[in-house]
Amino acid sequence: MGVLDVVPAGVVDGKDVYKLFDYCRENHFAIPAFNVTSSSVANAAMEAARDAKSPVILQVSQGGAAFFAGKGLANDKQQASIAGAVAAANHVRAVAESYGIPVVLHSDHCAKKLLPWFDGMLEADEANFAKEGKPLFSSHMLDLSEETKEENIETCLKYLPRMAKIGVWLEMEIGITGGEEDGVNNENVDNASLYTQPEDIWDIYRQFSEVTPNFSIAAGFGNVHGVYKPGNVSLQPDLLRKHQDYVREQLKSDKELPVFLVFHGGSGSEKHEITTAVKNGVVKMNVDTDTQFAYLEGIRDFVLNKKDYLMSQVGNPEGADKPNKKQYDPRVWVREGEKTMSKRCKIAFEDLLSAGQL
Ligand SMILES: O=C(CO)COP(=O)(O)O
Ligand SMILES: O=C[C@H](O)COP(=O)(O)O
C-alpha cells in the first residue's frame, strides 16, 4: 500500500487532495512544498520527487508567479501574477504525469492587498472547471494573518464555498510568519503574534468545517521565512499538539490529529523540529530559501570552474580557435542548478518521511 494506491499520478484535485493529506496524517509523514519561479525550477522539484518516490507540492508566490510570466510585464493590477500562475499551472499539468508522481499545485501567501491576484486565479480555476470538470490549481492560500482574526476568518468564509464547489483546497494562516514575505518585512513583529493559540484554531476549524473538510491551517509556532544566524529563530512545534488536543476535546472525537497543519519557513530548520511538527499533524512544509540557494550553487560552481570557457564564444585553454558553445548553452549551466536543487529537495523528502511513500 502506498500513495499511488490512494491517488493517481499527475496534478491532484477535489477529493484526492483530502485523500492525500489524510494518508499523510494516518501514516505520519508530510509533503514538502517548493516555491517555483520557472519551468526549470518546477522540473527540478518533480525530478527529485520521482527519484525519491514521493509526492510533491509545487507552489507559486505572487512575486514568483509574476516572474514566471516575465518581469518585463506590467503587474499593477496583478495581471502578470495571474497570467504567470496560470502558465505555471499549465506547465505542471502538462508534465506531472510523465514524472509518475502526484503533485499538489498550490499558490502561496495572499495578503489582503493581493486579493485581486487570488480572484484572478480562482476565476481561472472556475473556467477550467466549466471546461474540463476540474480546477487549474489543487489548492490556494489566503493569508489575512495581519488583519484581525474576525476579518481573517470572514474573508476565508467568503471564498470557501466557491472553492469547495470546484474542489479547490484552502490553506489559511493565523499568527504571523516572521522574516520577509512578498516584500512585507515582518522582521520586527511582536513575538507573541508569532505563536497561535488553540482557541483561535478551534474558531477556524469549527466555522470552516461547516462548509468543507478541505482546508489546512498555517498556525504560527515561531516560524520565520529565510535563513538567519543560529539562535535567531525559536521554533516551538510542541505547541501544535495543544491545537490538536483542544480541537479533539471540543469535537469529542477520537481522531488523534483532527487538524491539517502547515509549516512555513522550512528552510534552515533542524531535523528534530521537523520531526516534532510532523508528529503533531503537519502535512505540508514550505521550503524556498534553501532551494533558492541550492539552485544557485550548481550554476555558481559551473561558472567559476569553467570561467576560461565562458569569456568568449570562441577560444579557451584548449586552443584559440576552440568553440565554447557546449559550455554556454543554457541547457548545460541551468541544468547544473537543477541538479543541486534536486539534492536539496531530496533532503526535504527524507526529513518529512515522504521519501519512499509512493
Ligand atoms: O514558507 C515559505 C513559503 O511560504 C518558505 O519559507 P523559507 O523560505 O524560509 O523556506
Ligand atoms: O513567502 C515566502 C516565500 O518564500 C515566497 O517568497 P517570495 O515572495 O520572495 O517569492
Ligand SMILES: [Zn+2]
Ligand atoms: Zn503571513
Ligand SMILES: [Zn+2]
Ligand atoms: Zn510562508
